[in-house]
Amino acid sequence: MVKIEAYRSDAENQWCPGCPNFGILAALKNALVNLGKKPEEVCLVSGIGQAAKMPHYLKCNFFNGLHGRTLPVAVAINVVNPELITIVVTGDGDCYGEGGNHFLHNIRRNPNITLIVHNNQIYGLTKGQASPTTEAEDKTRLQFEGVELEPLQPLAIALLHGCSFVARGYAGDFKHLSNLLVEAISFKGFSYVDVIQPCISWGTHSVSWYREKIYKLPQEYNPRDKEEALKKSAEWGDRIPIGIIYRDDKPHRLFGDYFRKNIFDGKLTELGCPPQRLIAEMIERYR
Amino acid sequence: MVKIEAYRSDAENQWCPGCPNFGILAALKNALVNLGKKPEEVCLVSGIGQAAKMPHYLKCNFFNGLHGRTLPVAVAINVVNPELITIVVTGDGDCYGEGGNHFLHNIRRNPNITLIVHNNQIYGLTKGQASPTTEAEDKTRLQFEGVELEPLQPLAIALLHGCSFVARGYAGDFKHLSNLLVEAISFKGFSYVDVIQPCISWGTHSVSWYREKIYKLPQEYNPRDKEEALKKSAEWGDRIPIGIIYRDDKPHRLFGDYFRKNIFDGKLTELGCPPQRLIAEMIERYR
Amino acid sequence: MIDISTIVSGAAGQGIHTIGYMLAKTASEAGYHVFSWQEYESRIRGGSNSYRIRISDKPVNAPLGKADIFMSLDRESKAKHLPLLKTDGILVDEEERGERVITVPFSAIAQRDFGNKLFANTVAVGALTAVLGIELASLKKVISHEFAGKGGEIVSKNLSAAAEGYKLAKRDCEGRCPWTLTKREQRYYLISGNEALALGASAAGCRFMVAYPMTPSTGIITFLSKHKDELKIFTEQAEDEIAAVNMAIGASYAGARAMTASSGGGFALMVEGISLAGMTETPLVIILAQRPAPATGLPTRTEQGDLLFAINAGHGEFPKIVFAPSDPKDAFHKIVRAFNLADKYQTPAIIMTDQFLADSYFTVENFELDKMVSKSCLVNPDKIQNYKRFQLNDTGISPRLFPGQSQHLVCCDSDEHDEYGHITEDLELRKRMVEKRLKKYELLRKEMRPPEEYHISDAGAIFVSWGSSRNAVLEVVDVLRENGAKVGAIHFTELWPLPEYEFPPEKNYYTVESNATGQLGKLLRSDYGVKVKGTINRYDGLPLDQEYIRERFENG
Amino acid sequence: MIDISTIVSGAAGQGIHTIGYMLAKTASEAGYHVFSWQEYESRIRGGSNSYRIRISDKPVNAPLGKADIFMSLDRESKAKHLPLLKTDGILVDEEERGERVITVPFSAIAQRDFGNKLFANTVAVGALTAVLGIELASLKKVISHEFAGKGGEIVSKNLSAAAEGYKLAKRDCEGRCPWTLTKREQRYYLISGNEALALGASAAGCRFMVAYPMTPSTGIITFLSKHKDELKIFTEQAEDEIAAVNMAIGASYAGARAMTASSGGGFALMVEGISLAGMTETPLVIILAQRPAPATGLPTRTEQGDLLFAINAGHGEFPKIVFAPSDPKDAFHKIVRAFNLADKYQTPAIIMTDQFLADSYFTVENFELDKMVSKSCLVNPDKIQNYKRFQLNDTGISPRLFPGQSQHLVCCDSDEHDEYGHITEDLELRKRMVEKRLKKYELLRKEMRPPEEYHISDAGAIFVSWGSSRNAVLEVVDVLRENGAKVGAIHFTELWPLPEYEFPPEKNYYTVESNATGQLGKLLRSDYGVKVKGTINRYDGLPLDQEYIRERFENG
Numbered sequence A, B: 001m002v003k004i005e006a007y008r009s010d011a012e013n014q015w016c017p018g019c020p021n022f023g024i025l026a027a028l029k030n031a032l033v034n035l036g037k038k039p040e041e042v043c044l045v046s047g048i049g050q051a052a053k054m055p056h057y058l059k060c061n062f063f064n065g066l067h068g069r070t071l072p073v074a075v076a077i078n079v080v081n082p083e084l085i086t087i088v089v090t091g092d093g094d095c096y097g098e099g100g101n102h103f104l105h106n107i108r109r110n111p112n113i114t115l116i117v118h119n120n121q122i123y124g125l126t127k128g129q130a131s132p133t134t135e136a137e138d139k140t141r142l143q144f145e146g147v148e149l150e151p152l153q154p155l156a157i158a159l160l161h162g163c164s165f166v167a168r169g170y171a172g173d174f175k176h177l178s179n180l181l182v183e184a185i186s187f188k189g190f191s192y193v194d195v196i197q198p199c200i201s202w203g204t205h206s207v208s209w210y211r212e213k214i215y216k217l218p219q220e221y222n223p224r225d226k227e228e229a230l231k232k233s234a235e236w237g238d239r240i241p242i243g244i245i246y247r248d249d250k251p252h253r254l255f256g257d258y259f260r261k262n263i264f265d266g267k268l269t270e271l272g273c274p275p276q277r278l279i280a281e282m283i284e285r286y287r
Numbered sequence C, D: 001m002i003d004i005s006t007i008v009s010g011a012a013g014q015g016i017h018t019i020g021y022m023l024a025k026t027a028s029e030a031g032y033h034v035f036s037w038q039e040y041e042s043r044i045r046g047g048s049n050s051y052r053i054r055i056s057d058k059p060v061n062a063p064l065g066k067a068d069i070f071m072s073l074d075r076e077s078k079a080k081h082l083p084l085l086k087t088d089g090i091l092v093d094e095e096e097r098g099e100r101v102i103t104v105p106f107s108a109i110a111q112r113d114f115g116n117k118l119f120a121n122t123v124a125v126g127a128l129t130a131v132l133g134i135e136l137a138s139l140k141k142v143i144s145h146e147f148a149g150k151g152g153e154i155v156s157k158n159l160s161a162a163a164e165g166y167k168l169a170k171r172d173c174e175g176r177c178p179w180t181l182t183k184r185e186q187r188y189y190l191i192s193g194n195e196a197l198a199l200g201a202s203a204a205g206c207r208f209m210v211a212y213p214m215t216p217s218t219g220i221i222t223f224l225s226k227h228k229d230e231l232k233i234f235t236e237q238a239e240d241e242i243a244a245v246n247m248a249i250g251a252s253y254a255g256a257r258a259m260t261a262s263s264g265g266g267f268a269l270m271v272e273g274i275s276l277a278g279m280t281e282t283p284l285v286i287i288l289a290q291r292p293a294p295a296t297g298l299p300t301r302t303e304q305g306d307l308l309f310a311i312n313a314g315h316g317e318f319p320k321i322v323f324a325p326s327d328p329k330d331a332f333h334k335i336v337r338a339f340n341l342a343d344k345y346q347t348p349a350i351i352m353t354d355q356f357l358a359d360s361y362f363t364v365e366n367f368e369l370d371k372m373v374s375k376s377c378l379v380n381p382d383k384i385q386n387y388k389r390f391q392l393n394d395t396g397i398s399p400r401l402f403p404g405q406s407q408h409l410v411c412c413d414s415d416e417h418d419e420y421g422h423i424t425e426d427l428e429l430r431k432r433m434v435e436k437r438l439k440k441y442e443l444l445r446k447e448m449r450p451p452e453e454y455h456i457s458d459a460g461a462i463f464v465s466w467g468s469s470r471n472a473v474l475e476v477v478d479v480l481r482e483n484g485a486k487v488g489a490i491h492f493t494e495l496w497p498l499p500e501y502e503f504p505p506e507k508n509y510y511t512v513e514s515n516a517t518g519q520l521g522k523l524l525r526s527d528y529g530v531k532v533k534g535t536i537n538r539y540d541g542l543p544l545d546q547e548y549i550r551e552r553f554e555n556g
């Protein structure tokens, strides 16, 4: 049995006191413990931003790389070592802004990883510029007259490109989020959770603005209905649904399947160098 | 009256003889002539690829930039000189692969430009690798065992992000395409035409494969219905629709509207340097 | 000579920036030279930051390590930064009492007398003003001005809070604080590197600024966005740096002066675009605000680690301009020059700053607005018959028009092209196009200004430096000369192409750089054949200062 | 000495590649050294390309400008390339007749005798084989092998087509073609730069190759994808080059040897990632296949224009390895070395090739597989107590493990970090981490192999070159020495860190480079203090050859 203490990190937390990021951290730790995963079985991948500092605050393997470049790193880790639980923790700027192209194309790859986006609708670490999810008209520390672009629809994009686990969480609901993450992490395939995470320093909405609108998808909601899911993913106004918006448990092609089925089914680290006679033989073909 | 000869270029055409790209070229020239636009009123922007060589083959202003970076260049030209008819001519690799992030975010900007994608579902110039629109399982000169990713849905992405002119054309239907381009170019806002353009050198399908499946959207089709449009954009199998899939003529915020309405409504090139006393006055505030 | 250093330290979010800036403004209002710089952590709240203010009757504009006056807003920061207080310095503190301590319970007063802890910072500025011996009137003027937008009540409460802090400190100061800064007639500009660059760009006619946020460059687009109505400049936050550089190139092709700004990582993403500007001969200005690297490094600290990277940025061979201004005044004028030269030579120009220069406030005595020429080098379309955008000629500078300007078509290609801008596979033409582009490099080289010389004629040892470290270097020269050492300095702000310059022979040269590998030193060797005797390097994220340089020089 | 050059020219899509390659294979089969290179336009059909085959009994492996035998598949190409035929050379042509012409109507024969124009190319190879005086048997063997997968009928028709071409040419050759290449016992490897790199990477244990297509690097991932089953290598086409480099870094962090490849523009996009590998101390191998730039340049031509860009690629300061192999054999061994050193020093390595080396087929006498060591430098997790990924120590090389390998956690950060890999704002620690990374540079420098010396002891003039131009340079030395000139050569293939090396004094040095600005020359000056006497540069997109160098040396 893994205990929550196993995930305790000694690194000093640099988030603002009271930031909902702490809720996501707690929920993630709890989910990993509930899944019985040991820190050494887990690898977090992040970019740059406030959200991306997460890996420092729970003890496990991590690669905290460049701004926007989380998914390529994570997908490659998953190819090399499919046994590692590979989880991307990223921000709305990191994932949808600088990293937009990787978001788009890695959904198509369907790697067996989990993507958690701390969506605070703002660039937190750089002090409050609009992110791709900031709403039109919202005023920020750079868009003084209000944002002129319509917000990105990342959940819909994921749905359209065959992502078979699409969910929305809320940083302020520990239990709900933790359960969501348990489902996401244990899902086989690309599982994607966009977590509403109000930024109390630069956010364009207050915590209560979110709290009042958020509701849990009801029991009757059928997450297997893609059309319904597309509608739910667009619901952002008076009411904002959280929960599993879409889930398809049918087996899908996973990234790397051809390789695993036909070439080698294991960790690439086990392979070492090819036998010298294989190389010699291949060179011989040039003679 | 502008004549078609006005658009005749002396540059040697480097496309493969018989390539459907010639059809797009002819349709574009025809559309510009029908619109009565002179070459100096038009600016084509392209990246790198076979499609992207287009600007050399019709006489007008052009900026043939880097692979994948067409939209940022075009959007900026449109900001500086809103009077120029700015048209992006690009390939599926250029626009959706390397340029994916710009595609995503420039739809959100809604600049007043036209985007024409020569979609041959392949990387032509680099000799036949999969592009984001190549279908899963198709074999190419790099994906020897078949593509493992599901194709991108660029039309659906555009529809989801408020693009108000989304169309699909076919390089083999001169008249239909030319009309489509007339509509697109004269549309106010971001108009997007994905043109099916079989590649006869590396394509994974023959010209007849496409020809048999393509049909024109019927008269009764209502391009104002977004839900219907989303469905049509996904229709790619036994039958492939061409025509205006979605069109919304209601006025929308255009990129740069704040600037034009509140700061300056004209070509930025007319502004020159600000009066020295303005700068002097602003500096004075630091004293 | 008056030369007083104050350090205010505290956690992010506590307001040391407000205190420091208000104090700097107050000293400036009193007619003194002020120099202030900040060092802060990459977080929004918490940690330990510091704001440092140096006040003088001479234009010093350089950091110093040690302080005469120290104040801290929390214990952690106090523990961290108190060692920087000189042994005979004055501590201003909320609680502590002692021989060299001025005790003013800011927070308690703010809460008790003004009903809100928010006023604590103003009480603190009042206290510091008293300690420095500046008249309260100067501070009052600053408060009235700074809070003007917030309504009469806020202004008057702040005025009272300042007066209260002033009064309490004044009492304690008796016989302890040796300083009196009586009001002087002079008035200098107090401006930061980022502000000067933004204003300079605008003065040069920049009408299009696009960037993706990245510390410490973000202030530039923020400033321009805030003032876009007045300055008539189009600003846009791009989706990434690649978009930013390509948008700037597009805007410039279309005929507007355009720029972008970033730091090392974002600049790295622009490198392909720089090569594009080189090939299409499109003027482009990029501000590279350096911070310690590699990769994300120390996002809020300072370094000069990207010199060789910037000079060699971009695949292939093409002319490029690299400037590194030394202070805000230089930054203001240099960016105008960068726009002019980029325009004249139709090629990219990079302005290198660093977090130190970007964020610090320097005193400027005057700007030379009247000497400033800003002229665009577009040709007259009416005089042209057969327009060739890339015409081959003696200078390599072809006639530039913009699309839509006239009936002439403006065609640009990232491939090798013919004189009209059409793609070519003619290899003989390729050769001539390469030569055409490199001819511009030769002409550019002649435009570059030689380095600044400081006391070099009688000097045996000469410091060689570049960019933002100028004032620290000149100061160490002064200090060492006062102590009888025959030293001098040669300072570069125009770094590529390197200006034609003869290094005086038979001298011992020491490079002084905020990096670890001595990048300027390598350039000196490859371009001037100068071999340096020693290198003084700093790479802990803090700016160079005269004490640091002096210690390494004397003991190194 | 036998030394025969053949040029086959034609439009893209006509099959000169097939003809050239088959002819090269045939000469190789006959026991000769063969060197072949191509120059082609950036298009899929049309234009004028050429394939050049040089056959010798010595290992020449360098291009020559002029040809002894010329054949063309269309008029345009003939007009363009015929001037390259020596005045006493032999033209092989479909229609033309004449004193020095062998007339073989390939297309007509193919159509008439074999019912399909497709066989024209085989008829042509047959004719060229005859002109060269190679026995038909050698060609037959090649045909049987190359067409084996296409079924018996295709093989036998091609054999007949070849015999027909051979017969017709043989008849015409009487008294005109001076060459006889009788079969020799020897058999060499005929392999291209891209193939050698792909095989070398695999031999080094590379298990993960990711790239975005870009000429002339695409052949590497294509080769590995084709052979992924045998070689057990995971290959993936990335969405862009930024993804590619970050995927390679992720794979390497996870414990696999990983690489990516691109050309200048794509490499430019990877530069931020290189800095990331430097900071996180992740081994990484990048192949940079150069082509003429800036920007898109001439996508299918050759150049060595990115040397200083590559060496200085990435913001900030960190160790980096830059190699530029001279030929396929060197490429094969060098990439193994690159993987080993990148692994040992936990830092990025760049292998620079160019279109010339990537696409050309060189003869290799032998590979030294038994001398090849490929060992991973991961530590043993069982021997570690308190694991610190970035432990500070004497060498700067910290213990590397991969995640999931053991209970030890492997933590990497692109920010400045402590020994465990956690983000830090401790500036003293920052300083030590910079020093740690740079210590590796010092050790690396000691590993670098000195340049190759060729006839330098008695030489007054010495050519200094790097990368793929080696054989042309050595050849010009031979040629000039035969004519009594005392010249020599110094050739670099390990370019960063530059090896410790003493340039012999009192010599006249001439750099020879495929670029316009003499980039190696700048390095020589900054790192060795060597000032060159002259520079020989080529930048029209064609490779350096001995005739070109000789002419510039003698007349320049």
Ligand SMILES: Cc1ncc(C[n+]2csc(CCOP(=O)(O)OP(=O)(O)O)c2C)c(N)n1
Binding pocket: A048, A049, A050, A051, A052, A066, A067, A090, A091, A092, A093, A094, A095, A098, A118, A120, A122, A123, A124, A125, A126, A131, C212, C213, C214, C215, C241, C265, C266, C269, C296
């Ligand atoms: C290439 C690059 N560009 C820009 C930055 C600066 N940067 C750091 S964090 C950040 C935004 C982060 O926003 P988000 O991902 O939403 O994270 P948050 O701080 O809101 O959690 C930016 C732009 C960078 N580090 N690297």
Ligand SMILES: Cc1ncc(C[n+]2csc(CCOP(=O)(O)OP(=O)(O)O)c2C)c(N)n1
Binding pocket: B048, B049, B050, B051, B052, B066, B067, B090, B091, B092, B093, B094, B095, B098, B118, B120, B122, B123, B124, B125, B126, B131, D212, D213, D214, D215, D241, D265, D266, D269, D296
């Ligand atoms: C940064 C960069 N990466 C890669 C390339 C190489 N490249 C040139 S064209 C091309 C693909 C073009 O495909 P597409 O846009 O579909 O155009 P098509 O040739 O099919 O019309 C690629 C990958 C490049 N020029 N620049």
Ligand code: SF4
Binding pocket: A014, A015, A016, A019, A020, A021, A050, A051, A120, A124, A125, A198, A199, A200, A201, A202, A203, C044, C045
């Ligand atoms: S800036 Fe916003 S998101 Fe970041 S830690 Fe502070 S409150 Fe949280």
Ligand code: SF4
Binding pocket: B014, B015, B016, B019, B020, B021, B050, B051, B120, B124, B125, B198, B199, B200, B201, B202, B203, D044, D045
């Ligand atoms: S490669 Fe394909 S797309 Fe390109 S010109 Fe040839 S046929 Fe057309």
Ligand SMILES: [Mg+2]
Binding pocket: A049, A091, A092, A093, A118, A119, A120, A121, A122, A123, A124, A131
């Ligand atoms: Mg955010």
Ligand SMILES: [Mg+2]
Binding pocket: B049, B091, B092, B093, B118, B119, B120, B121, B122, B123, B124, B131
């Ligand atoms: Mg294509």
